[in-house]
Amino acid sequence: MAKKVALLQGNEACALGALYAGCSFFGGYPITPSTEVAEVMSKELPKTGGKFIQMEDEIAAMASILGASLTGAKVLTATSGPGISLKQELIGYACIAEIPCVIVNVMRGGPSTGMPTGPSQSDVMQAKWGTHGDHPAIALVPASCQEIFSETVRAFNLAEIYRMPVQILLDEINGHMRERIEFPEPGELEVIDRQQPTVSPADYKPFDDSQGDIPPLASFGSEYRYHVTGLNKAADGFPTAKPELVDAEERRQLRKIEANRADIEKNEEYLTDDAEFIVVAYGTISRSARYAVDVLRKEGIKAGLFRPITLWPFPEARMAELANQVKAIVVPEMNLGQMILEVERVTRRVCPVEGIGRVDGEPITPAQIVAKVKEVL
Amino acid sequence: MSSRYELRFSGAGGQGLITAGIILAEAAAIVEGQYAVQSQSYGPEARGGASKSEVIISNDPIDYPKATNVDACLALTQEAADKYAIGIKPGGMLLIDSDFVKREPKGDFKTIKFPIISTAKNEVGREIVANVVALGAMVALTGIVSRAAGEQAVIARVPEAFIELNKKAYNTGYEKVKSLIA
Amino acid sequence: MAFDYEQYLRPGKLPHIWCPGCGHGIVMKGLIRAMDTCGLEKNNTAIVSGIGCASRLPGYVDFNTLHTAHGRAAAFATGIKMAKPEMDVLVVGGDGDGVAIGGNHFIHACRRNIDMTYVLLNNYIYGMTGGQFSPCTPVGAKASTTPYGNPDPTFDIAKLAIGAGATFVARTTAFHATQIDKLIAAGLRHKGMAIIEVLDDCPTAYGRRNKFRSVIDMMKRLKEIAVPIKAAAHMTPEQLEGKVLTGILHQEERPEYCEQYQQVIASAQGD
Numbered sequence: 127m128a129k130k131v132a133l134l135q136g137n138e139a140c141a142l143g144a145l146y147a148g149c150s151f152f153g154g155y156p157i158t159p160s161t162e163v164a165e166v167m168s169k170e171l172p173k174t175g176g177k178f179i180q181m182e183d184e185i186a187a188m189a190s191i192l193g194a195s196l197t198g199a200k201v202l203t204a205t206s207g208p209g210i211s212l213k214q215e216l217i218g219y220a221c222i223a224e225i226p227c228v229i230v231n232v233m234r235g236g237p238s239t240g241m242p243t244g245p246s247q248s249d250v251m252q253a254k255w256g257t258h259g260d261h262p263a264i265a266l267v268p269a270s271c272q273e274i275f276s277e278t279v280r281a282f283n284l285a286e287i288y289r290m291p292v293q294i295l296l297d298e299i300n301g302h303m304r305e306r307i308e309f310p311e312p313g314e315l316e317v318i319d320r321q322q323p324t325v326s327p328a329d330y331k332p333f334d335d336s337q338g339d340i341p342p343l344a345s346f347g348s349e350y351r352y353h354v355t356g357l358n359k360a361a362d363g364f365p366t367a368k369p370e371l372v373d374a375e376e377r378r379q380l381r382k383i384e385a386n387r388a389d390i391e392k393n394e395e396y397l398t399d400d401a402e403f404i405v406v407a408y409g410t411i412s413r414s415a416r417y418a419v420d421v422l423r424k425e426g427i428k429a430g431l432f433r434p435i436t437l438w439p440f441p442e443a444r445m446a447e448l449a450n451q452v453k454a455i456v457v458p459e460m461n462l463g464q465m466i467l468e469v470e471r472v473t474r475r476v477c478p479v480e481g482i483g484r485v486d487g488e489p490i491t492p493a494q495i496v497a498k499v500k501e502v503l
Numbered sequence: 504m505s506s507r508y509e510l511r512f513s514g515a516g517g518q519g520l521i522t523a524g525i526i527l528a529e530a531a532a533i534v535e536g537q538y539a540v541q542s543q544s545y546g547p548e549a550r551g552g553a554s555k556s557e558v559i560i561s562n563d564p565i566d567y568p569k570a571t572n573v574d575a576c577l578a579l580t581q582e583a584a585d586k587y588a589i590g591i592k593p594g595g596m597l598l599i600d601s602d603f604v605k606r607e608p609k610g611d612f613k614t615i616k617f618p619i620i621s622t623a624k625n626e627v628g629r630e631i632v633a634n635v636v637a638l639g640a641m642v643a644l645t646g647i648v649s650r651a652a653g654e655q656a657v658i659a660r661v662p663e664a665f666i667e668l669n670k671k672a673y674n675t676g677y678e679k680v681k682s683l684i685a
Numbered sequence: 686m687a688f689d690y691e692q693y694l695r696p697g698k699l700p701h702i703w704c705p706g707c708g709h710g711i712v713m714k715g716l717i718r719a720m721d722t723c724g725l726e727k728n729n730t731a732i733v734s735g736i737g738c739a740s741r742l743p744g745y746v747d748f749n750t751l752h753t754a755h756g757r758a759a760a761f762a763t764g765i766k767m768a769k770p771e772m773d774v775l776v777v778g779g780d781g782d783g784v785a786i787g788g789n790h791f792i793h794a795c796r797r798n799i800d801m802t803y804v805l806l807n808n809y810i811y812g813m814t815g816g817q818f819s820p821c822t823p824v825g826a827k828a829s830t831t832p833y834g835n836p837d838p839t840f841d842i843a844k845l846a847i848g849a850g851a852t853f854v855a856r857t858t859a860f861h862a863t864q865i866d867k868l869i870a871a872g873l874r875h876k877g878m879a880i881i882e883v884l885d886d887c888p889t890a891y892g893r894r895n896k897f898r899s900v901i902d903m904m905k906r907l908k909e910i911a912v913p914i915k916a917a918a919h920m921t922p923e924q925l926e927g928k929v930l931t932g933i934l935h936q937e938e939r940p941e942y943c944e945q946y947q948q949v950i951a952s953a954q955g956d
Binding site: 131132133243299300302303304305306410413414416417420489491492493 | 525528532533538539540541542543544565566567568569571
């Protein structure tokens with residue numbers, strides 16, 4: 127039987143991907159250009175018995191999804207620009223209290239109110255370092271509407287597996303553009319639920335790492351009863367200031383990412399095998415880059431594309447390997463130099479790394495990338 | 504890249520040009536199974552201002568989602584014509600509303616004109632369907648989707664009670680251009 | 686037979702952090718008695734707090750407890766209640782947490798009339814950070830950030846809650862220990878947003894800066910300023926000067942938020 131198809135905006139695809147993953151709670155606040163995610167959820171969630179709530183502000187939206195997640199729900203919020211800045215406080219809470227949640231950030235120009243209807247990729251570093259304190263981070267940067275759907279499903283899986291917030295970074299272009307989507311059948315994409323405790327309620331400790339770095343999370347309202355705090359805590363969830371316990375907890379949280387890079391990282395390579403020049407691009411701009419690579423190849427220039435789909439953790443090993451093979455790397459992004467810092471760091475600048483920055487509310491065009499590659503030739 | 508075809512629908516906010524772009528993209532991507540990307544740019548104001556909707560149609564997956572060299576452009580207002588006709592590629596096409604675009608943009612492209620909004624108002628009966636008249640005209644002009652695919656996409660989009668009105672609008676626009684370029 | 690508090694306290698989590706003379710312990714005992722009276726199931730109850738001295742209360746009691754970020758308790762609690770309406774959800778916290786940094790969440794939780802019970806311990810001060818003035822500090826009072834006396838007007842929390850749409854609003858004081866559990870129990874039984882303000886004392890951060898020589902002086906003041914709402918009906922404005930009304934100040938029936946949302950679900954499912 128032919129699959130169900132539709133022409134959908136990226137934001138709509140994101141919402142429908144969340145529903146496919148089993149999301150049953152959305153807490154949001156209206157902000158351009160992310161609002162379609164909330165609009166679709168407000169319409170579709172109650173059909174499944176799920177809950178949509180529009181909260182009084184961005185922080186409350188984030189708080190509501192964390193409360194809901196503790197009852198066992200898979201939860202989503204969506205925001206942009208100033209909204210993601212406001213949410214940082216409780217993204218930190220989700221990290222330390224290890225509460226699964228998915229946050230969509232449809233990036234727009236900034237700082238502050240910036241360009242609400244203009245695209246941007248300037249929240250790359252904020253997705254990693256936005257909240258105070260050391261903490262793990264996962265951020266996904268899908269490019270097409272089909273990929274936004276499937277990466278949203280993966281974002282839920284990663285949040286549930288690693289007990290932490292996962293961010294999906296879209297931008298005004300791929301959030302609003304419409305493309306054909308083929309809906310996967312139920313079961314076609316893997317959907318993972320959080321691990322439940324198997325010990326007796328009396329023995330349950332919400333942060334017990336004796337069986338591994340990711341302790342099972344019980345649900346409020348089940349037979350398990352426990353305490354959650356934003357303070358540094360011991361295995362039983364209660365506050366501690368014991369240096370050795372705090373240190374162990376912080377390191378374990380970062381280890382959730384570092385020890386599982388192979389599972390979390392995802393990239394796509396295009397014509398990199400014999401490439402002498404690599405364009406490193408993500409999200410919407412990776413589409414300009416792919417177009418540019420085709421143009422360059424036609425002109426006999428051996429260009430290739432390296433596209434992180436998981437932006438955080440950054441695909442360090444493969445990036446470093448490619449850097450040893452090529453003559454130069456070009457990094458186009460709709461900001462004034464964010465991911466390029468990471469490219470420079472992990473490649474140790476074994477080859478020239480040149481950026482193209484653009485913050486005027488217009489996308490970086492294939493022609494700009496072609497010109498830059500020719501310049502570094 | 505070879506079959507990449509770029510269309511731009513421009514005018515004032517509120518004229519339904521984003522919807523026209525969506526219907527064309529649905530005709531291509533859903534009805535005909537081609538690849539299509541529709542995008543738009545708009546200001547914070549929901550009405551007025553210059554608005555544009557772009558559709559890229561191709562036999563192959565589409566990389567860059569915005570127009571680079573526009574094959575065919577529609578402009579319903581002078582402001583839109585002044586602002587958006589610039590991107591038309593040599594040998595491309597421009598369709599304008601002859602009542603509203605008095606200063607014709609000059610360039611290496613072919614300009615086709617008829618009173619689009621007035622046609623909607625007086626021949627179809629409702630000004631509100633001017634965007635669908637324009638859609639029919641653009642389909643006739645470009646042939647990028649079949650006449651039937653465009654009509655099917657129109658029918659799929661509009662509420663039951665307005666199907667006949669919109670079919671009339673679409674076919675009126677289609678016939679107008681066919682007779683102009685015949 | 687004496688009431689057995691131990692059954693509701695988490696073993697090994699006491700002593701609490703509160704200073705000698707602080708009224709928070711009195712409120713906690715009242716809260717426990719009220720929950721016992723209403724037969725709240727431990728597994729089916731969530732107690733949510735923000736940041737501050739009062740917000741440490743959930744850590745001591747044996748329920749599902751969530752110690753969140755400063756001011757955000759009502760918003761977290763809203764998520765819990767919405768996602769699992771069958772749970773009993775309570776919020777506890779102080780004045781600065783509840784109506785300063787958390788003021789927006791407080792009024793909107795009242796507006797929604799979501800079925801929660803919010804016990805707000807108002808001790809007129811930010812105690813945990815060392816005694817800065819809060820929106821509830823009396824005009825003229827001394828705090829570590831009002832060395833010349835407080836110039837800020839104060840919030841009347843009960844009026845704020847009523848104005849924002851809470852359907853049950855009550856007030857008492859830490860002196861009136863036996864009224865605390867009665868009002869909290871009434872709030873728990875009420876369907877909708879119940880706000881119970883308990884005027885409290887902070888000898889460490891407030892009392893010693895404001896000429897209270899002892900905790901007893903502070904308790905005496907709480908006793909003196911409290912006027913039961915029924916008694917107030919027979920008093921003149923002059924007699925009520927400087928007094929606060931206690932008891933159930935407001936109660937009404939209005940559709941509860943989670944039940945309203947069930948109608949949204951029914952509409953969406955075409956029922």
